[in-house]
Amino acid sequence: MGTVYRIALVLVIIGAINWGLIGFFRFDLVAYLFGGQTAALSRVIYALVGLAGLISIPILMKPLNDDEDVASNSHTRVNNKPSYNMEAGKEADFSDVSKQKNKDLKNKK
Template sequence: MKALNLTTLLLIIIGGINWLLVGAFQFDLVASIFGGQDSALARIVYVLVGLSAIYQLIPFSKAIQTGEVLAERGRL
């Protein structure tokens, strides 16, 4: 489970960096690496990033329910 959590977190970070590049420089790194936005590999990466974001909702909601988020801010 920890490996899946770390993998999905890494994919979300990659997606966030890609969106930063798109927003700041109109440069889609994933598309340029994998042959354009419509290439099968780029679409797979986009889908994996999106699924990773959905998966990360689970640990996020658990952290909120257990008060982990407040503990990290020092307000528990």
């Protein structure tokens, strides 16, 4: 995970803690520390947390572990050929059948 995503994640966590304090105790920590909700510094913090939330959206699409990504692709493709395996069992590979059919058609001509 890149540095930008780590910083964004920290800001999102700070925002989540602040929202938790607001929800449970009606206490806005950012406003308390930086001079109220309408203070310029508070608004900057709120804006940074909002941007961090937007930046963190791609984290939802990434696999949790890079090893899982390699492992999941290793059994689906062998020698750059697609795997036709199904959960219930193996399905026949008909890609060679179409090649053979083309060869047979050429031989008949």
